[in-house]
Amino acid sequence: MWFSSVINMYKIIVFTIIIHVARSLRVTDISVPRYAELGSTIIMKCNFTLGSGKLNSVKWYKDELEFFRYLPDVNLPNTNIQIFPQNGIALDMSKSDKNHVALTDLTYNSSGLYKCEVSSDAPDFKTDTRNGSLTVNAYLRYEPVISGVADRYSPGETITANCTAGPSNPAPRISWFINDEEVGLKNLRQYHTIENGDNLYSRSLGLQFQVGEGHFLPSTDYINIQCKATVADMSLETFMRPHRLQYTSAIESSLQRFRNNSTSITTTLFRGWVMILLTLITMVSPL
CATH class of the missing domain: 2.60.40.10 (Immunoglobulins)
Structure with missing residues (x-):
């Protein structure tokens, strides 16, 4: 009997507390x-x-x-x-x-x-x-900018790129991704935060890695590098800038470099001959 009485008393106390809370002011x-x-x-x-x-x-x-x-x-x-x-x-x-x-x-x-x-x-x-x-x-108004990369790479070459984001407050956090996988610290290059005035800041983060055969996506021959800029953990204010790099063989890459060098040499020679001709014309012209 005494146990039953204790249980009933407990129920009454709990019920009274619930009623008191329900009838009290509460935010x-x-x-x-x-x-x-x-x-x-x-x-x-x-x-x-x-x-x-x-x-x-x-x-x-x-x-x-x-x-x-x-x-x-x-x-x-x-x-x-x-x-x-x-x-x-x-x-x-x-x-x-x-x-x-x-x-x-x-x-x-x-x-x-x-x-x-x-x-x-x-x-x-x-x-x-x-x-x-x-x-x-102050959230990002513009997408981050990727710079310093070519359109084609072959295995063994080194990709060096920069991603710049801002202005914002606080300064944006930048992350690099290769084929949707975040890049580790050993392949990143840190730079100083840039103050733009009006309490706004920009930031750049470098990427450097050697291209391997496994970097090129199957059936596409592309590497997908992405730069992600985030301000204050706000996913709605996150921008991701993709950049696709196409595969090229070592021979094609060498040929392209040869063409570029040949073009540069030809341009330099042409400018040199023009200067010589102008000099000769000046010398033989009547005073």
């Missing part, structure tokens, strides 16, 4: 974007349940400084929302209410920790909070 959800685009507009959300209480206020803070307050019982029209100026905070009042706060024209100073605080009125006088972090970035 159920907060929505703050982890990342946002420089100059864009975002809407942050704060959902809550009052239980049996009555709403007293909804307050928003950035880095523990209040910038927005909603008061439901203000009698004068258009005065139930109060704002407190803060660096990096520009409010769109037409989209802000007790559950939403709209920030527009985001700057780097808009980054920070945002907190929603909901308070109930008498007789409860409860308060609950939840927070979320925002970072403002």
Whole structure:
């Protein structure tokens, strides 16, 4: 009997706690974007349940400084929302209410920790909070550029390429891929980050490897090299620039180099003969 009584008492306690929680003020959800685009507009959300209480206020803070307050019982029209100026905070009042706060024209100073605080009125006088972090970035506007590569290569030759991406903030992270496989550090060449002004940065990453027969894709005779640029772990802001390199035999490669050298030699000889002829003409011309 005593065991049954203990079980029943336990059920009553649990039921009472559940009822109390259900009837209490509680912030159920907060929505703050982890990342946002420089100059864009975002809407942050704060959902809550009052239980049996009555709403007293909804307050928003950035880095523990209040910038927005909603008061439901203000009698004068258009005065139930109060704002407190803060660096990096520009409010769109037409989209802000007790559950939403709209920030527009985001700057780097808009980054920070945002907190929603909901308070109930008498007789409860409860308060609950939840927070979320925002970072403002300047994302890539252009695809990365691959430079320094020829159109054809033969096994044994060395491919040396550069990938440049930016400007952005933070500086882009660059990765190289050969036939969809990421390239290891031993084949990469690191360069210094370039500052472009206005807190924007560009970055380059070199690629160098010796071509092998296995690099050429079956039935296509192509090598697919790709440059991937990423800003702040945002997949939507990732660009991948492919570049296809065609197979050529060693003989074809040598012939092409011979043609290039022959063309260069012929051009140099032609220029030399022109200079000689001009000199002779000058010498035999009557004074």
